[in-house]
Amino acid sequence: MKLDRNGLRTMTCALVGALAFSVGSVSAKETVTVGYQLNYQPWKAAIADHEFEKATGYDIDWHQFDSGSQVISAVASGSVDVAMAGSSPIASAISHGVDLKLFYIVEGIGESEALVVRKSAGIEDPEDLKGKTLGVPFVSTSHYDMMFALQNWGIEEGDLRLLNMQPSQAAAAWARGDIDGAFVWNPALQRMLRNGGKVMITSGDLCELGKCTFNGYTVRPEFADGHPDFMTAFVGVLDKYTMMYREHPDKWTEDSDLVKKVVSITGGQASDVPTVLGQYVFPSLDEQASERWLGGGADSGAAFSLKDTAKFLEGLGKVERVPEHPEDYVTDKWVKAAMEQ
Template identity: 35%
Template sequence: MKLRLVPALALALCLAACSTGTGASSAVNADANADANANADGSPKELRIGYQLIPNGDLIVKDQRWLENELPGTKVTWIKFDSGGDVNTAMVAGSIEIGLAGSSPVTRGLSAPLNIPYQVPWIFDVIGENEALVAREATSVDGLKGKKIATPFASTAHYSLLAALQRAGLAESDVTVVDLEPPDIQAAWTRGDIDAAYVWTPVLGELRKTGKTLVTSKELAAEGKLTADLAVVRTPFATSYPETLRTWLRQQDRAVKLVRSDKQAAAAAVGRQLNLAPDEAAAQLDELILLDGKEQAGPDYLGTPDAPGKLAENLRDAAAFLKAQNKLPSVPELTVFQKGLATKDLRDAFSG
């Protein structure tokens, strides 16, 4: 959920990790006193979750208070973020334990110079038609030359925008890309300050009412530029509280199965969180691909401890693309991304 080396994000991360200049240092320091956060039964006293307003199972878990019910001794705190870049910043600062970030920010987080000590235990959704490039007047991507396009920097939408421009034969310098979070994109669109935007629902739905969709992330995925919304968990937290993480994973699986078994109830829950009518929430749910725990352990996704899935290859491919766009200084080895998949935690959550 990606422009000129993302200076604002880089500055924020630098400030958050000022002790050594790396993201890993601050996050590890934040977890150094993990025992102080433990209850007598070994569960954490508090679990801070970074969520986004994306119509997937995470909002169902939040709405239904399943974690609060399953972890009665733990204070569950939900903190809203507008983009994955902000989630990365929070992870570096040590202010959340679990968060939602798109595959592009996770690629950056696992790569140098950030090297955030986190792993991916769950895929919230594979992005489809719920993320797209919408224009006010242009009827094709190449028609955006010289125009102003908004997107949240360091997000999957930013990554997809760069891919869409390249696909249309445009260089980044052929357009003006501005960094705006989704709520600001909607305001800028209403004022007429931007010509186009690459963003996700629910803001995308508002832009589509008066704009034209030029390309969707589903189309780009079919050409090898797949994007997804991923869960990230700080590695020291996962090590200290494995049963809590397994409980979290089981609730996410429960939400996906609710979507499949009772779409009306799932849409009502998502609608409450997004302030949307259930039918509109249901339509937005349909634009995403949701996977249950068994599917996530398959070879096309997270895989298993003995056989990491293709998600690792996808993240490395994204790193190579971002390196070519001068957004990363180097491309990590595939093993970096394979180690970044929490396949053991996923397996343990559903074994036995």
């Protein structure tokens, strides 16, 4: 085919326009904002490897929070799409009418959160806590456990001084000698233990007394419904790294690349990570879909835990109402979708 000058110019413009459209389409990825905290978890290595972005095809703006209460505030304001929080702040959120869905159980908290007290403070039994100053992040799983522990010991909140502190703030206050103890999680917990602390009671101990806590991923329902492929792929990556740890915990040593990647995201010391990971309970997708966690509607373990936690918070005057149907805020849809991939 022979082209004159005008024809050649027309074809060139068309090709340039098509190329510009193609490049624009590739570069204009949608950005999803995901909130996370600085706990040690296997999937933090996936953040370092950009595995979530690769699997979902989305750009992800990872937003760090110091506590679950901060996360839930961001979810309520719509500033994050997907976010990890503890069972206590999630229960508080749904009690206040925040529209969210719990769709993935990151872990049962087990021994990874604890009340650590200063060895030199003369605290040998619960009665010795009276008159002492303790730090705890309010409306967190640690706060829930702290209040349940005091209730179980027959100690009134007014018998001691309880300060609202994020874990990093509590660790700093501990180093200055401003507090006698704190109920926190890692890496702050390990810092305090190395600096003259001892464990008085753990979340695992309190779970055995009937009050179990967990960390989970939540999502705005409107976002989830509009991005099903993202949700399925996101859960797939979470499960991939969870199972990498469950099947080969011996590979997660302090000098391993995996642990170094976790610490590159969370901070802290690599030597603490293997011990801390061993304190969590990481459920598989099958376990998550069962009634033990997300499955079963009103009979799901997560729904029961959220309602029980909300009742406890109501008794403390932290929330004004308990959701009648907590199962409305729990879904196994995305776990099941990931199982089919």
